[in-house]
Amino acid sequence: MSDPVGAQLLSRIGTADEVVTLRSLRDRIHEHMEGLLSEQPVEQFYTNLNEAHDALIKRAIALAEANLARMGNSPPVPYAYLLFGSGGREEQTLSSDQDSGIVYADPDDESGREAAAQYFSHLAQAIVEMLQQLGYPPCDGNVISTNPEWCLSLTDWKNKLNEWFEEPDWERVRYLLIVADSRSIYGEGGLLQKLKDHFYSDMLDNPVIVRHMLNNTMRHKMLIGVFGQLLRERYGEDAGSLDVKYGAYIPMVNAIRMMSIQSGLRETSTLARIHSLQLKGKLSAEEASSYAKAFRLFMRLRLLATERNVDGMYTNNGKLSRRKLTKVLIEELKHGLRTGKKLQRRVFKQTKVRV
Template sequence: MKNTIAERIFDFLKNFPPFDVLEKDQLYKIASNVKVTYLEKGNFIFKQEENPHENFYIVKDGAIGLYRTMGEDQILVDICDEGDIFGLRPLIQNDHYLMSAKANEESLLYAISVEILKEIIKTNDKATKFITASFVSNIKTPYVNKANSHLFANVDSLEKNNAFTEVQTAQFSKNPITCLKTSTIKDAALIMSSKRVGSILIVEDNKPIGIITDKDLRLKIATGLISIEEKVTAIMSSPVITFPKKITIAEAQIAMIKHQITHLCITENGTSNSVLIGILSEHDIVVLHGNNPSVLIKEIKRAKNVNSLKYIREKASSLLKGYIEQRIPIVFISKIISEITDAITIKSIELSLKEMKTSPPAKFSWLALGSQGRKEQLLITDQDNALVFEDVTDEIYKSTQEYFMNLSKKITEKLHIIGYEYCPAEMMASNSKWCLSLSEWKHQFNTWITKPSEKSIMLSTIFFDYNLVYGEKELVKKMSKSIFKSIKSYEIFLNFLGRNALVNPPPLGFFRQFLVENDGEHKDQFDLKSRALMPLIDAARLLILSHNIKNKNNTIDRYRKLAKIEPQNKELYLSCIDAFKILLRYKTEQGIKHNDSGRFVDLNLLNKSEKLKLKGCFKPIKDIQELLNIRYNLAQMM
């Protein structure tokens, strides 16, 4: 006879981690032993310092508040809603409860035996990893009172523990050139010459027993040490090193280095006693390693035209995808992709300069703005750039600007062909507004700072993140010095920047629901950029400017610097870094998956685990906005 209640519980649990990775019989065993608990609003499930129950809990309906008692105060740490698990850590660690759990509204809970779960996860690695990473590390309290917790330890540990190895399967030649051991060296050399290959495998019963390479012919035959009429066995290297067809690039590289060889034999089962199916050469590895960043940079420097740069940029996109799949730390990925983007931009400038009829009439600098300026541009986005040239006399100003405008048009056109779309708002150096002399740029920034308006503040958030890509450093230094001088003389500008940083409220409404777009093309979708990333970016910019810190454009670098100069807020700033890393990675993953900017997320396509990851990033956003609100008295300006 069917257990209807157990089946209903089964159908509910299967939609939430870690139950979604359990085998059907494992999950049904849990569902059959669940105790259903009803709680009225205000009732406690357990209290802080209480000994752990035999069960942990998952919310079926309602909302459970988690509170930390500090003196006489009860501080709300988080709210658990449908599908959230709580009360598990003390059972795993045999410890008392660190928080109290109280029903914030009528709630229905499923109480699950931890002993049954422990028994099951012993044979389920995915469930074990989820439990260990997500619950033992207490992801819902990223930095409360320096608790022993880490924001999304599962993501963090993946990044920290990752070895920088190439895990892709190597592509080998499936038509190896062979001869028999009865063949002469001359026969083998003629085959190699006719097939235009640098090696030949000696086989017996279709199994590899040796190899001869060009090097063997040069050192042993051309020198006269051995007659060319001898059998191939006289000079072949044996035994050969064999691998199965699933060999990775990393394994191939290590094997070649270890054995000081340039070729590997690929056989059916990976041993020399099975049929030969292919050969992998050192040259093949070099070709496969074309997506190696250092190789790509070299290719960029050797590129002769824009089509070559476009091809290299496409390979960089493949490199990005591989890094994301390998869980390489996002900071490392950002640096690599930024270096490639800068190298492509520099080469585009150099190619464009060669196309100009004359040399530049004045010194100049090409600036990357926005995400590229912050070195946070991972996916291909539209262009944001500007050009500053040294001051010239009034007589030649017009012709000088025209020269740099023409140069900028050539550069932006090349970047467009490569894949970087034109900026819809024309915030590019090809626009006369953003191709100015040093004095004009100083005046422009001073106007934005001393006469703040909605438009000028918006422009400031873009142009204040400039980064020198090509040209004269001194021009940029003078421009930066002027900007900080203007800010010092009109510090209320920082308050206006602060108000702009609070335009988007925290991404969750009272910890519970994602704030989504109300209308338009992306109705009911979550704006990952505006609601999550930009508040962190804007806050870091404002705070670093307030400390008069120059040459810190990257958001993570800014928070690291802030953590040093404001030790009282160190935990918050470090949590902002953690949140930013996770959000940037997630945006990149979404962009790769959907072949777009990754900005808008359809929440209906996210599983519970993904929603938990995002929610865990939102508390630092709320708290950094509260810090800005208090520091700059922003409540009075709203």
Template sequence: MVNSSDVFTAQAAELVPFLEKTLPFSDLPEAELNALASECAIDFYPKGTRLLTQNETIIEDVLVVRSGAIKLTLIQDQGEEKPIDYRGEGQAVGALGAIRDAPASLSAETIEDTFCFKIPAVLFRKVVAAHPALAQYYLHSFSESYIAKAFSELRRQHADLCATSPLYLFASRVGDIVKRAPMMIANGRSIREAAQIMNNKNIGSLLVTDPSGEATGIVTDKDLRRAVAEGESTDAPVEFIMSSPLATVPHREPCFDALLKMMSAQIHHLAVTRHGEVQGMITSHDIMLIQGRSPVSLFREIMTVRDIAGLYPLSQKVPVTVGSLIEEGAKAGNITRMITVMNDLILEKLLNMLQDEMGPPPVPFCWILMGSEGRKEQTFHTDQDNALVYRDPVGEDEARAAKDYFARFTEAAIAHLVQCGYPLCPGEMMASNPKWRQPFTICRDYFERMILRPEPAEVLNATIFFDFRPGYGQLSLGQSLRKHVTLHAARESVFLRYLAKDCMTARTPLSFFRGFIVEKNGEHKDRLDLKKSGLVPFVDFGRLFALKHKITETNTLDRLELLKERGHVAPDLIVEAVEAYEFLMQLRLVHQMTQINNGQQPDNHVNPADLSDLEKQTLKEAFGVIGGLQSFTKDVFRLNVG
């Protein structure tokens, strides 16, 4: 320790600005920051100074690093000290011991000349008692309150990306916009009577009830038009033309979720239920009225296109339509879900029209979506990753016909998707590649071989293929393949161990001193890759443990929640992982939206210098969670043994 002459009182003029941009002190009122600064000192510690000794040192001061670096170590059973963390500028040493009024839980030593602000432990405890959020910050490595602040700052700083008028898709509940009680008609009544009621009441739908009075279906003005066009007798019972079962949504659901449900099912009416009873009806038009620029308008454009070329410009409207959700308060999971719905609609429309041009296929097929498409995690920059599986042909003639048809079909489909703005996969993992266009049995056997004889290249392929979901066509083919692969993989411990080892290869872009490691030169100089360095480890972890525990879900956030619900992974670790993943994805989406608005091609490379202090700190915490996931993986698969 240095002589007392080396210690001098920290001037508030220097300390206050420093704490104002340092978590968690940045959350304190200015008056309290000034009061805190007046009682702090600054001290210098040469390289190699022992600051704390585990289980021995009584915490008298909390040290906040002004410059330099400190190594934290843990004394193991054999007496060996193992480095477990490094603290750099703005980070604290001794906070937990001060909060608990207990001896140091770790040892600490400077690894370079270091200046620290010293906050007396007694004073620190008083501040913590008055502001519990400070204790939460130090007691939880990834605090929900600071994640929320980081999300708010992202929205505030990048509000120009979004519509200037307030949006209500997330604030409004469907029950709040129901205008009237639902109008009903009993089954057995005629189509003519239904039309008369709808005309007299000036409404666009009627619920059809069974003898007990329960609503079992719906008749809309579209159903009436179709009945007339098809020559249906107006004396026929109304249930002849109704849609059943009735699509419903609970009254407390956000309007956003109701909108997604309507768009995914390609319907325009939902019955709103309260305690199991139908309260009223909500339409896509109702949702359009509560906000200015609705995704419904793009949905309608997609659905009314009459030729494939008409789809080409529509994918370019997705960022404009979906970007406004950022300001509304949507987290990344909601935004990517909306992007996925839009892209799925474009794909479905394209493949329908392509079949109209080419005629029906010789055998049923399923278009398979892989990678981020399969996980429903598409952003504004997504390559194509797809495949096609078709029913096993019967006989050589049917096999030849299927091979020829699907070769032409997939080549045309992929070319049209490129015109729609979805780039080719550099690795040719697309349905136009004969390898990824096969009968069901061949696809099934290929996945089995990948699992039974895992090679490094196959493990790389597995990170793309094992996230697949059925996207179009005879979905049961894709669902059967999904179930088979999931159950088969869970039984093969060698294959899972290969995947687990692959999870350990990720290196977070943080130095020992928790500085960002960025590209030193090249096209992305001074930037870091949010996808490769940040998001991929979470995706890999979710996939690995989903396969291990026979979970067929492919979305990363859904996988993590199911792992928590079923008790396979500690809840605290999952909560941290979900928060970290959401923040990284949010940062990625905002970055890409900014590039699009600036006329640039969206990518995943962010310059940390462009981030606020809060965003930088939250990003570091998000990267830090990856270590916890890797430690858990290492323990479960015993990767430190042989």
């Protein structure tokens, strides 16, 4: 972390040996980063913030593993703890839920497979519970390491991908896109590399997969109308607000990810993907600059969305209050949304050629 206070807090996270200490440090990091919102460039802010999230999650994993070791249970084979979603893309906001999984090396025999499955089930449970105590709620969609479907050996993971490839309905393709954003945060990162090698081997040879990927990519639209008006929330307590997460940020994440997958790129962060698409000649320098500028705006606005602390969990509804939508910001946002809409049209036309 670039500032002295943040660096000191990170150092303390790395040596914390109790959950209550980690929770106190999480709260202090949250408060500290909130104070830097208006001071740091958005990209630097996200870099520092996600470094802090990573440190907290890594320490929680290490403590959970150590607790099991004290009871005589150590990892029977190497493993990697994976982050998906915004964690995989290193785009977490001040509040973030748990999108996670585990991939572990193949045991030698059947008894080893049973022992490994049991150990990593216990480890996942310990990690998820500890992260909940730190204020990270579990994923609403059950994409989490405690779900046996997301805690598998390398071979079982490959078989799972094969199932999704062979019968690619909308939900299974959604899972494939989730895997595309995966990042190893702890353990043997080479296991994820092997999984990604399998992932990228023949995925786009199936036009059904491509069609479902396109449908998923285009599901969320930019919240700007045909006459250039913002499409705000119309009812309820959020009436007048703008759903920045699903009406700006997610549509752009999806579009850039689709372009990256089609180009065989393995970066997970959206800005890194835009840069690589430019280097590969898939985007001009002007296009890359325009898309990156719009995405940085959406990242900044996500940080201004309504934050809540519910039963000790940090949450964010992804919606920007009408009170924060100043005249200047509205004009900036409209320009960014038009840029995002242009990108969506481009991805749609390019991908339809493959289907």
